[in-house]
Amino acid sequence: MPYCMYLRKSRKDSDHPGQAEEDVLIRHEQLLWETAQRLGLQIEAIYREVVSGDSIAGRPVMQQLLREVSAGDWDGVLVVEIERLARGDTQDQGAVAKAFQYNGTKIITPMKVYDPNDEFDEEYFEFGLYMSRRELKTINRRLMRGRQASAKQGKYIGGIPPFGYEKQKLPDQKGYTLIPNTDADTVRLIYSLYLGENSLGTGELATVLNNSGYRTQKKHFWSGSTVQKILSNPVYMGKIKIGYRPKVKVFENGVQKVIRPVKAFGEYTLIDGLHEGLISEEEWYQAAEKLKSSALVHTTKKYKPQNPFSGLMKCQLCGYAMKRQTNARGGSMYCVTPGCPCQYTDVATLELQLLEALRQSLSAFSHTESERNVIADEIKRTEQQLVQLRREQERLQRQLGNLFDLLEQGIYDKSTFVSRRTHLEEQLAALAETAAQLEQQRGLTQTKEAQAAALIPRIQSVLDTYLHLNSALEKNRLLKTVLRRIDYLRPDRDTPPALTLYLKFED
Numbered sequence: 001m002p003y004c005m006y007l008r009k010s011r012k013d014s015d016h017p018g019q020a021e022e023d024v025l026i027r028h029e030q031l032l033w034e035t036a037q038r039l040g041l042q043i044e045a046i047y048r049e050v051v052s053g054d055s056i057a058g059r060p061v062m063q064q065l066l067r068e069v070s071a072g073d074w075d076g077v078l079v080v081e082i083e084r085l086a087r088g089d090t091q092d093q094g095a096v097a098k099a100f101q102y103n104g105t106k107i108i109t110p111m112k113v114y115d116p117n118d119e120f121d122e123e124y125f126e127f128g129l130y131m132s133r134r135e136l137k138t139i140n141r142r143l144m145r146g147r148q149a150s151a152k153q154g155k156y157i158g159g160i161p162p163f164g165y166e167k168q169k170l171p172d173q174k175g176y177t178l179i180p181n182t183d184a185d186t187v188r189l190i191y192s193l194y195l196g197e198n199s200l201g202t203g204e205l206a207t208v209l210n211n212s213g214y215r216t217q218k219k220h221f222w223s224g225s226t227v228q229k230i231l232s233n234p235v236y237m238g239k240i241k242i243g244y245r246p247k248v249k250v251f252e253n254g255v256q257k258v259i260r261p262v263k264a265f266g267e268y269t270l271i272d273g274l275h276e277g278l279i280s281e282e283e284w285y286q287a288a289e290k291l292k293s294s295a296l297v298h299t300t301k302k303y304k305p306q307n308p309f310s311g312l313m314k315c316q317l318c319g320y321a322m323k324r325q326t327n328a329r330g331g332s333m334y335c336v337t338p339g340c341p342c343q344y345t346d347v348a349t350l351e352l353q354l355l356e357a358l359r360q361s362l363s364a365f366s367h368t369e370s371e372r373n374v375i376a377d378e379i380k381r382t383e384q385q386l387v388q389l390r391r392e393q394e395r396l397q398r399q400l401g402n403l404f405d406l407l408e409q410g411i412y413d414k415s416t417f418v419s420r421r422t423h424l425e426e427q428l429a430a431l432a433e434t435a436a437q438l439e440q441q442r443g444l445t446q447t448k449e450a451q452a453a454a455l456i457p458r459i460q461s462v463l464d465t466y467l468h469l470n471s472a473l474e475k476n477r478l479l480k481t482v483l484r485r486i487d488y489l490r491p492d493r494d495t496p497p498a499l500t501l502y503l504k505f506e507d
Contacts, residue, residue, distance in 0.1 A: 003108070004045040005032050005078045006065055006085070032078045033436060035110045041076070042386075043439055056092045069099045076106035082114065150175045151242045154274040162235050163187065163217045164278055178235070178275035186214055187278050190230050195286055201294070202227040210338050220320070221337055231291055234270055237284035238277030242269040306331060308351065308475035309486060315342045316489040316500065333488065343490045345497045354479075354486070355463060357501050362459045382438050389435045393428060400424045455505055458482050480504070 007025045025048055036043050049061040056062050062085075068074060077100075079085060085096050085107070100107060100116050107114040114121045147157045155175035161167045164187040165178040186209075193200050193208065200208065203224035210221050220226075234241060245260040307324035315322055315335040322333045324347065334344035403421055459482050469475050487500040 002044045002074055003036065003041045003076045003078060004047060004065070004068075004074050005029065005036075005043060006047045006049075006062070007032075007080075008049040008059075008062075008084045028080045031080060031110055033432075035108065036078060037432075039108065039113075041078070041108070043078070046440065056095065066095065066099045069105050070102060072103040072105075074105055076108050076113075078108045081109055081111075082107060148242065151240050152271055154240055154272055156240065156273065156275065160217075162233060163230060164236070165275070170274075178273070180276060180278060183217070184278050187230060187236055189214075190227060191236075191279050191283055191287060194227075194231060194290070195283060202231070207338075223336070228291065231287045234284060235273070235275075236278045237281045238273050238275060239270045240273040242271060244268045305471075305473040305476065307333075308347065308472045308479065309333065310472075310476050312476075312479060312483055313350075313486045313488050315340060316487040316498075317342050317491065322488055335488075341491055342488070343493050343495075345488075345490060350488075350497065350499070351466070353497065353499055354501075355466060357499055358459050358463060358482070361501065361503065362456060362463070365456050365459075386435060386438050389431055389438070393431050393435070396424050396428050396431070400428070455482065455503060 007028050009024050029046065033043070035041075047061050047065050049059055056066070065077070069077065077085075097116075099105070104115075104117050106116070151157050153175070154177075155170065156167060156178050157175075161178055164180060164184040166181045167176045168179045169175075170177055190205065190209070193205050194202075201224070206222040206224050206227050209227070214222065216222060216226055230236070243263065245262055248259050248261060250259055306326070309322065309324070311321075313322040313333060314320065315337065318335065318337045318340045320335060320337045320340070323336050324331050325334055325344070327346075329346050329348065331347040332344045333347060333350060335342040400421065403424070462478055462482055466475060466478060469478065482504055483501060484504045485502040487502075488497060489500070490497040
């Protein structure tokens with residue numbers, strides 16, 4: 001009877017800041033292996049998820065698991081606690097409950113086995129999901145109140161400190177403030193040049209900074225947009241923003257998503273911060289007024305996306321995003337990094353090259369009958385090895401149990417008993433480690449095959465549809481169903497462009 005494990009790091013685990021996400025999952029996996037061994041369950045796959053997200057829509061591994069549970073692929077799923085399955089809204093909880101109830105898939109935790117066909121277990125399971133949702137809401141409210149209270153006290157509540165500052169723990173109290181670092185002079189220079197007599201624009205200012213050797217917080221080149229972010233951030237006049245990017249729930253195609261729209265200046269609250277401002281309030285408001293005037297002058301008609309590779313294509317030489325430039329041939333892709341030798345290529349040429357690369361990927365995934373037999377044989381051999389290992393484990397467990405009888409009968413003295421027991425426990429530990437490695441190997445092979453099988457129809461859809469689309473936005477959305485990233489390489493004009501594709505296996 002096949003069973004699988006589902007491992008997910010939850011917000012509770014943040015109480016142990018010294019543990020990495022992988023350490024938490026390893027600890028939970030060990031606990032579930034012990035549970036499986038105690039109950040005699042055969043584990044055939046392990047699903048791990050470390051993404052943050054209360055909704056199932058933001059958890060691709062959970063979506064895959066629910067599809068397999070609905071299809072009846074598993075007799076049971078092992079989790080550390082039922083709250084790991086769903087702490088989202090009632091719609092998410094209902095989807096989880098129905099998936100497990102439809103095929104009678106059991107939920108096994110170290111404390112209890114939940115049988116959806118049992119009326120009392122069903123009620124207990126639904127009640128557990130309901131209580132976990134209430135607990136999540138309580139935690140969120142507590143965290144939000146704490147963040148708002150800290151911000152109103154002038155503390156810095158962000159994660160990464162803004163350019164020109166470092167976070168510093170406040171002495172004898174909770175929370176952080178900001179202290180200027182070596183980049184603070186660069187911030188002052190940006191405001192000085194922007195408000196100076198030469199009246200530089202943000203793009204011109206970025207060029208000056210790049211030519212002078214200045215770099216951003218991530219050691220990248222400056223652009224007009226990064227300069228604008230510096231000029232529009234009130235933290236530099238000693239203020240803290242509240243309500244700058246609120247979480248808003250929206251529905252797209254029947255699926256609830258959480259977005260964080262950026263509010264314009266004047267729509268959010270400013271609080272005097274505990275940190276030192278790098279410029280005066282007068283300078284900041286002068287810069288804000290100039291930015292506003294510039295935006296009004298340069299406002300054009302509504303922008304219509306023209307780049308089918310937007311958010312996907314990166315320069316392989318410098319790692320920066322490739323941009324599209326209009327020309328008579330339908331546009332070209334070029335690298336914006338100053339001094340990068342990467343050469344441009346027409347969009348139409350890259351589209352054909354990309355589709356050919358996807359055809360090659362599709363051919364690689366579409367196994368022949370003999371290749372599928374090889375993979376099936378590999379999985380079968382692994383399963384046979386696991387059966388032999390379990391038999392050997394059972395034999396050693398019986399021997400271990402017999403030791404106590406021999407000790408009680410006086411056949412073994414204490415030192416002989418301890419020596420034999422230690423030897424058997426070492427053998428059992430070695431077998432358990434080997435079994436875990438084989439389980440992981442089999443799970444990876446099965447997962448890889450399942451992901452490839454799911455990706456094949458999506459790649460075929462791109463190949464069948466792409467050239468018939470007229471909108472760059474539609475093409476971009478279609479490409480993002482199968483691609484995470486495209487690396488572009490063309491170091492000189494005599495070299496044809498090369499594309500490296502990073503496929504998106506999850507939906």
